[in-house]
Amino acid sequence: MPQTKIVLQCSKCQAQNYVTSKNRQNVPDKLKLNKFCAKCGQHTAHQEIRLRK
Ligand SMILES: [Zn+2]
Numbered sequence: 158m159p160q161t162k163i164v165l166q167c168s169k170c171q172a173q174n175y176v177t178s179k180n181r182q183n184v185p186d187k188l189k190l191n192k193f194c195a196k197c198g199q200h201t202a203h204q205e206i207r208l209r210k
Contacts, residue, residue, distance in 0.1 A: 165203040167194040174203065 165175035174194055188205040
């Protein structure tokens with residue numbers, strides 16, 4: 158299975174700050190990462206949302 162494109166979205170302001178990819182077979186769970194959000198001006202929890210191809 159190919160890499161799937163995903164977007165990491167700030168859980169506070171819903172800004173879509175990062176685009177990355179992952180292999181859905183190796184990483185079946187939703188990603189949740191602490192990343193810097195420029196809108197919030199701080200590190201916040203970012204969670205994965207799927208991009209449509
Ligand atoms: Zn934010």
